[in-house]
Amino acid sequence: EAWMGPWLSSFGFVVICVETNTTTDSDSQRAAELLAALNYLTTASPVKTDVDPARLAILGHSAGGAGTMEAAEQRPTLRAAIGLAPGFPGPLSLATDTVPTLIVGGQNDTVVTPQYLSNLYATMPSATQSDFAQIAGADHVYYTHPNNVEMKLIIPWLKIFVDSDTRY
Secondary structure, three states: OOOHHHHHHOOOOOOOOOOOOOOOOOHHHHHHHHHHHHHHHHHOOOOHHHOOOOOOEEEEEOHHHHHHHHHHHHOOOOOEEEEEOOOOOOOOOOOOOOOOEEEEEEOOOOOOOHHHHHHHHOOOOOOOOEEEEEEOOOOOOHHHOOOHHHHHHHHHHHHHHOOOOOOO
8 A cells, every 4th residue: 555655665665556557457467567566666767776676575455465475476586475455356375485475364354354364374385484464353444544553564574574684
């Protein structure tokens, strides 16, 4: 979500926010869009010299989260992936994910349910650094509004796996 950009950049991260081509893009299309944004950021953007291409992460919500999960499987050199209620438009499996992956869901999400996310998390290889957090009382649009609960999960994940900052 766009409100996250300033918050994450205040912790030293270069952030690019991506819009989808259409609201009906598949998870594969969204993965391609996310990876294209990273390619642009590291090769053609005005800040390309400020971005370390060996220290990249992705994050997405809902169908964008599904694209994030698929992009992590396609680009194992990513340092971190975060899916906020990742799911739909297609079924997911994370059986080949080797990227440190955080899945965040909401207790009251009726679109991407806690059960769906629990089952998705169970498809991850045991060797992959991963975690699954469920936020009490959160629904599907919880992530579209600034909140420090979510950021208390996201920022440490990025600091640990992108910055190798063990203080977190």
